[in-house]
Every structure is written in structure tokens, then in C-alpha cells.
Amino acid sequence: MSNTSKNFLQSSIGKKLVMGLTGLFLISFLVVHCFLNAFIFFNDGGLMFNVGAMFMAKNPLIRAMEYVLFIGLIWHMVQALILTIENNKARPINYAYHNGSANSKWYSRSMGILGTLLLLFLIVHLAHFWVKSRFTGLPGEDANGNENLYAVMQQVFAIWWVVVIYVTGCISLAYHLLHGFPSAFQTMGWNHPKYNPLILKVGTAFSIIVPLIFALMPIAMFAGWVK
Amino acid sequence: MSSGNMKITLKVWRQRNAKTNGQLATYQLNDISPDMSFLEMFDVLNEQLIVKGEDPVAFDHDCREGICGACSMFINGRPHGPKNKVTTCQLHMRSFKDGDTIVVEPWRAAAFPVIKDLTVDRSAFDRIIAKGGYISVNTGNAQDANSLPIPKVDADKAFEAAACIGCGACVATCKNSSAMLFVSAKISQLALLPQGQVERVARAKNMVAQMDAEGFGNCTNTGACEVECPKGISLENIARMNREFYVANLKD
Numbered sequence: 185m186s187n188t189s190k191n192f193l194q195s196s197i198g199k200k201l202v203m204g205l206t207g208l209f210l211i212s213f214l215v216v217h218c219f220l221n222a223f224i225f226f227n228d229g230g231l232m233f234n235v236g237a238m239f240m241a242k243n244p245l246i247r248a249m250e251y252v253l254f255i256g257l258i259w260h261m262v263q264a265l266i267l268t269i270e271n272n273k274a275r276p277i278n279y280a281y282h283n284g285s286a287n288s289k290w291y292s293r294s295m296g297i298l299g300t301l302l303l304l305f306l307i308v309h310l311a312h313f314w315v316k317s318r319f320t321g322l323p324g325e326d327a328n329g330n331e332n333l334y335a336v337m338q339q340v341f342a343i344w345w346v347v348v349i350y351v352t353g354c355i356s357l358a359y360h361l362l363h364g365f366p367s368a369f370q371t372m373g374w375n376h377p378k379y380n381p382l383i384l385k386v387g388t389a390f391s392i393i394v395p396l397i398f399a400l401m402p403i404a405m406f407a408g409w410v411k
Numbered sequence: 412m413s414s415g416n417m418k419i420t421l422k423v424w425r426q427r428n429a430k431t432n433g434q435l436a437t438y439q440l441n442d443i444s445p446d447m448s449f450l451e452m453f454d455v456l457n458e459q460l461i462v463k464g465e466d467p468v469a470f471d472h473d474c475r476e477g478i479c480g481a482c483s484m485f486i487n488g489r490p491h492g493p494k495n496k497v498t499t500c501q502l503h504m505r506s507f508k509d510g511d512t513i514v515v516e517p518w519r520a521a522a523f524p525v526i527k528d529l530t531v532d533r534s535a536f537d538r539i540i541a542k543g544g545y546i547s548v549n550t551g552n553a554q555d556a557n558s559l560p561i562p563k564v565d566a567d568k569a570f571e572a573a574a575c576i577g578c579g580a581c582v583a584t585c586k587n588s589s590a591m592l593f594v595s596a597k598i599s600q601l602a603l604l605p606q607g608q609v610e611r612v613a614r615a616k617n618m619v620a621q622m623d624a625e626g627f628g629n630c631t632n633t634g635a636c637e638v639e640c641p642k643g644i645s646l647e648n649i650a651r652m653n654r655e656f657y658v659a660n661l662k663d
């Protein structure tokens with residue numbers, strides 16, 4: 185047999201591995217982000233939270249990782265866009281009637297839409313916090329003399345429709361993860377009757393818990409549970 | 412033909428040839444027996460069309476017992492109709508209700524162009540097989556069965572994968588028109604057995620390359636194929652194909 189395989193990253197399996205690995209990388213970012221932000225629940229006027237935020241903003245390794253993060257995110261999005269365009273081309277004439285719900289989950293079939301919602305949310309989110317913290321500056325310092333990112337959170341989450349946007353973002357994230365988490369393992373070839381239930385359980389728990397903690401942040405601030 | 416008591420409204424995709432556009436045409440059938448297979452119901456329709464001097468509906472079929480994979484109708488939004496683990500020829504009219512409207516379309520994928528009406532060209536599958544879905548052995552006398560011990564688990568898994576009949580339902584139902592379930596079944600069946608080892612690396616690379624070249628879409632793990640496969644081919648095979656492909660690319 186002659187060997188006619190083309191470039192690995194251009195093959196259908198290579199492309200899906202890129203989706204899976206960048207996805208898992210973004211998941212690892214979510215863990216860190218969620219953990220540090222949960223410092224607001226110390227309910228100490230944001231003192232602990234600002235310590236964490238300062239560390240993230242000043243540590244050179246974290247600063248370097250920010251570039252990697254953006255590369256990972258953009259790679260995930262561009263690959264998804266390419267896949268979507270190719271997959272649409274693979275069925276030029278659609279079915280008059282396609283009963284997708286008979287054999288798959290709606291969120292598994294809607295990863296592109298969920299991802300687009302997440303991107304829209306991300307633009308709003310970056311404008312709210314990242315742009316201020318990196319470029320336009322934060323409003324003063326807290327009692328410890330740390331930059332007061334917490335104060336920005338309080339400002340942003342005082343508006344009800346902003347809270348609605350954030351909660352919608354978290355719901356999109358939950359469904360995106362519900363498919364993406366176990367899907368990444370299948371893509372890597374980790375499909376074994378012994379471990380599948382574990383992957384599914386951990387994936388489902390992660391997809392619910394992390395977005396829930398995130399969603400509780402704007403809700404808690406708006407409701408005045410943390411001050 | 413047994414006389415029956417079901418009234419069925421059919422909406423069938425009619426398309427003269429690959430170059431023309433098609434559309435759904437509506438047909439009324441009375442006296443359909445619940446014991447007819449779905450294909451027999453189409454035979455009745457075609458007899459009526461022929462008597463009227465109209466063009467009968469072209470559809471693929473051969474064995475009519477679920478082993479050849481030829482029958483390929485997309486029925487009410489699902490390949491092979493509403494029941495799991497059956498082909499269209501194994502589907503009976505008792506799975507529908509009297510007075511039902513049934514929409515029947517061909518498999519839809521760029522890689523499966525319509526030839527006429529419900530018949531599509533699935534030779535893309537043949538070209539994928541030709542790239543490595545075989546083993547090269549010189550024939551001679553059959554070996555003694557016990558000269559090549561194979562673990563029972565592997566033999567069973569290979570057998571399950573080998574049950575794929577190449578019907579294309581996986582492609583038809585996949586929102587991405589991906590052929591990965593089919594290709595993974597063919598790769599798995601040989602990767603699991605000692606006879607398949609010689610060409611193992613090249614097989615994974617070449618069959619995947621041909622699958623991509625045929626214009627099938629990219630798998631996004633929705634799992635629809637596994638549910639609709641009449642032979643119960645499992646997603647485990649796609650994971651195995653991924654592993655085969657990664658290892659093949661690392662090796663060479």
C-alpha cells in the first residue's frame with residue numbers, strides 16, 4: 185500500500201483533535217478563572233479577590249500564558265469556523281424533514297451556535313474587565329493598596345440586564361461543555377466501557393458546577409449577598 | 412398481495428437524474444397491509460404508477476432481509492425510518508398508523524449524489540475500501556483454525572465491527588455528513604485481527620485520506636450515527652480509528 189496521507193492538521197481527524205485539545209486547554213483556564221473569582225465569596229469587600237487579581241495581572245508567567253490563552257481561543261474558533269463551512273458544504277441540499285432529536289442531543293448539534301453566543305458574551309466580558317484592567321485603568325485601590333478590580337465588578341453587576349447577559353453566557357457555557365467535555369475524550373481515542381461512565385459523570389458535573397459558580401457571581405453581587 | 416386497511420399519504424422525493432432539481436411529490440395509497448414491508452409498499456405504489464403510465468419511483472434494494480445495505484430511504488427524518496437497528500426492508504407498515512403522512516427522501520450528502528429519485532451513488536464507500544479495507548494474503552489451502560489464536564474479546568469486537576453493511580445511514584443522518592462510523596468499522600475490523608497487522612499503519616492513513624477526499628464532512632461526535640446504524644456499530648470504533656490514525660502518523 186502506498187502512503188497517501190496528507191498533512192495531519194488538514195485531515196478530518198487532525199482537525200477534530202485540534203478542537204478537542206484546544207477545548208481541554210480552555211477548560212483548564214476555566215478552572216483557574218473560576219477558582220480565583222470565587223474569592224469574592226469571602227465577602228470581605230473584595231480584599232482577597234484583589235490579591236488574586238493583582239497576582240494574575242503582575243506575574244510574568246501568567247502574562248505569558250495570556251498570549252497562549254488567546255492563541256488557543258482563536259485556534260479553537262477558527263478551526264470551528266472552518267469545520268462548519270466544510271460540513272455545510274458536505275450536504276448541499278438539506279432534508280425537507282430531519283428528525284435530529286431522535287438520535288442526538290440538541291446541544292451536540294448546536295455547538296456552533298452556542299460557541300457564537302459565548303464569543304458575543306466574551307466580547308462584552310472582555311470590554312467590562314480585561315480592557316479596563318490592562319489598558320484603560322482601574323478606579324483606585326482597596327484598603328490593602330491593591331488595584332481594585334472588585335470595585336469594577338460591583339459597578340458592572342449593578343445593572344440588571346448585564347446580569348442577564350452574564351447568566352445567559354453561563355448557560356451557553358454549560359451546554360457547550362456538556363457536549364465538549366466528553367467529546368474531547370472521544371476524539372483523543374479515550375473510549376472504553378470501563379472509563380466512559382466516569383468521563384460522562386465528571387464531564388456533566390463540571391459542566392454544571394463551573395458555570396453555576398460563575399453565574400452566582402453577578403447574581404450575588406446584584407442581590408447584595410456579597411458586598 | 413394481501414389486501415389491507417391502511418391509508419397512507421406518501422411524500423416522495425422525485426428527481427429525474429443527477430443534473431436536474433428534484434421535489435417532493437405526494438401520492439395517496441389505500442389498502443396497505445400492516446404486514447407489508449416498507450419496500451413492498453413502494454412496490455404497490457410503483458405498480459399503480461406503471462398502470463397509470465407514470466414513471467415508477469427508483470429506489471435501491473437487493474436482499475430485502477437486512478444484509479446487503481442497499482435499501483436507503485430517509486423516512487420521516489430518520490434513515491431506515493422510526494425503528495432502531497433495522498434497515499428499510501426490515502421496516503413494516505405496522506410501525507405506522509392508518510392515515511399517516513410519510514416523507515421519504517434519498518440519503519443527502521455531497522459524497523452521495525442522487526442518481527434518480529431515492530437512489531444515490533455510494534461508490535465513494537467502495538473507493539475508501541479500495542484504499543485499505545482489505546488484507547493482502549496469497550490464497551492457498553485454508554489454515555487450520557487453531558493455528559492462529561485470537562483472544563475471544565478481540566474476535567467479538569472485530570466481528571461486531573465487521574457487521575457493517577455499508578448502507579450509509581450513518582452519513583445520511585449525521586448533521587455533518589461524516590462517514591467516520593463506516594470507515595472506523597472497516598479499520599477496526601482489521602486492526603483487531605492478526606491478519607490486519609501488515610497494512611495497519613498505511614490502512615489508517617490511506618482510508619482516512621480517501622474519506623476526506625470524497626467530500627464527507629467532519630465528525631463532531633454528536634453520536635447520531637451510532638443510534639441510527641442498523642447493525643449497532645458503536646462509537647468505540649471511531650475512537651479506535653482516531654487512535655489508529657494518531658499512531659500511524661507518529662510512526663510514519
Ligand code: SF4
Pocket residue numbers: 480574575576577578579580581582592593596639640641642643644
Ligand atoms: S456503520 Fe452502520 S450505518 Fe454506517 S454504513 Fe455501516 S452499517 Fe450502515
Ligand code: FES
Pocket residue numbers: 471472473474475476477478479480481482498499500501
Ligand atoms: S435490501 Fe438488503 S439490506 Fe435492505
